[in-house]
Amino acid sequence: MTARSGELTVTTPSDREIVMTRELNAPRELVFQAHTSCEHMSRWWGPRKYEFAKCEIDFREGGQWRIVHRGPDGEEYAFRGEYREIVPPERIVWTFEFEGFPGAISVETLTLEERDGKTFLTAKSMYDTVEQRDQMLQSGMEEGAAETFERLDEYLQELASAS
Amino acid sequence: MSTTAADLDSRFAALAHPARRAILARLKKGEATVTELARPFAMSQPAITKHLRVLENAGLIERGRDAQRRPCRLQPNAIKDVAEWAESYREFWEQSYDRLEEYLEEMKAKQKKERRKNDRKKR
Numbered sequence: 001m002t003a004r005s006g007e008l009t010v011t012t013p014s015d016r017e018i019v020m021t022r023e024l025n026a027p028r029e030l031v032f033q034a035h036t037s038c039e040h041m042s043r044w045w046g047p048r049k050y051e052f053a054k055c056e057i058d059f060r061e062g063g064q065w066r067i068v069h070r071g072p073d074g075e076e077y078a079f080r081g082e083y084r085e086i087v088p089p090e091r092i093v094w095t096f097e098f099e100g101f102p103g104a105i106s107v108e109t110l111t112l113e114e115r116d117g118k119t120f121l122t123a124k125s126m127y128d129t130v131e132q133r134d135q136m137l138q139s140g141m142e143e144g145a146a147e148t149f150e151r152l153d154e155y156l157q158e159l160a161s162a163s
Numbered sequence: 164m165s166t167t168a169a170d171l172d173s174r175f176a177a178l179a180h181p182a183r184r185a186i187l188a189r190l191k192k193g194e195a196t197v198t199e200l201a202r203p204f205a206m207s208q209p210a211i212t213k214h215l216r217v218l219e220n221a222g223l224i225e226r227g228r229d230a231q232r233r234p235c236r237l238q239p240n241a242i243k244d245v246a247e248w249a250e251s252y253r254e255f256w257e258q259s260y261d262r263l264e265e266y267l268e269e270m271k272a273k274q275k276k277e278r279r280k281n282d283r284k285k286r
Contacts, residue, residue, distance in 0.1 A: 008257045014179060018252070022260045026267035034263055034270065043269075044262035047255055121260075 018125045028112040028119040032089035035110065041067070050077075061086050065094065081105070096125070170222065174241060177221035182206065183214050187237065190224060194236040 006023025013019055024031055034040045038055035045052075046069055053076055054068035066080040078099040084107070085093035092110045097103075104127070111122045177183055186200055201211045215235060218224045222241040227234040 008253065008260055010253050010256070012175065012179065020256055022256075024260070024264055024267060026264075026271060030267055030270050030274070031263070034266060040266070043266045045259055047258040048262065123256075 016127045020123045022121045022123075024119045024121055025117075026119055027117055028114040029089045031112055031119045031121065032092075035092060038067075054078075059083060059086070081108075170241075173221040174223060177217050177223055180214065180217075182210075183218055186211075186214060186218065186235075187223065187242070190235060190237045194227070194234040196232050196234050200235065 006025075008020060008022045011019050034044065036057070036059045038052070038057050041057065042052040042055060045067070049072050050069040052067060053070040054066070057063075057065045057067075059065075061083055063083045064080065065083065066078065069077045069079070071077070080097050080099060081095035083092070083094045085091065090112050092108075094108050095105050096108050097105045106125045106127045109122075109124045109126070111124075113120045113122075178187075182204065185204065189195060189200060189203070197208055197211055197215065200215075201208050204211065215224065215226070218235075219226060222238055224235050225238050227236070
């Protein structure tokens with residue numbers, strides 16, 4: 001029953017950045033609004049199998065946020081950060097830190113552009129240092145998503161077409 | 164053999180260049196010599212050789228012992244590590260944005276309903 005209007009693209013334009021783009025079938029005011037409170041975020045942020053165990057969002061420049069995810073095994077994962085820039089309805093800049101790896105803070109920039117009632121979303125993650133990014137890489141690996149050679153194949157295609 | 168953060172770092176750095184990504188995409192089809200790799204890229208052999216050295220140092224490819232040809236081939240495990248990380252990241256956001264799209268439908272419906280209610284009030 002998914003109403004998917006766009007595919008997610010993930011690129012690594014430099015060794016400190018990750019950029020994702022996605023088209024969404026809604027005006028950007030709504031997409032922006034969906035990022036502004038726990039009530040909204042808990043409905044979509046993270047994979048389905050995780051639920052929000054805790055959430056605090058102080059949506060203003062300089063305000064803090066913290067979300068605790070609970071997985072199906074009862075394991076909890078906490079994330080936190082601070083809002084640095086809020087420009088409704090087009091831009092949000094905030095910091096992101098996984099508490100499992102304190103100190104590895106990335107700066108996230110969300111840009112929303114509207115065309116014909118659809119929103120083109122660009123999410124950029126910028127890591128401060130190579131070491132910090134490495135920590136994030138390691139945590140991603142520990143999560144150990146099942147991979148297959150088909151996926152590897154797709155990933156390489158993507159890398160090739162991104163060049 | 165476990166992968167260290169430094170290994171991953173050199174792999175990502177190696178992948179950051181478009182020519183090297185194109186070389187990997189080509190090697191996915193099978194091993195190739197430097198001459199064969201240089202052909203479609205409009206690049207000199209020394210330039211290709213330089214990129215190959217970066218890929219080899221990052222453990223993304225290996226080169227044959229044959230002194231004359233030294234064919235290059237993918238080192239599947241190394242690329243798997245990179246792809247594995249990229250997959251878990253992608254999975255998180257792919258699912259999030261799919262859910263966001265569903266939620267936006269709900270928000271749109273709610274907005275419409277409220278607008279209708281307000282219009283009635285105005286009349």
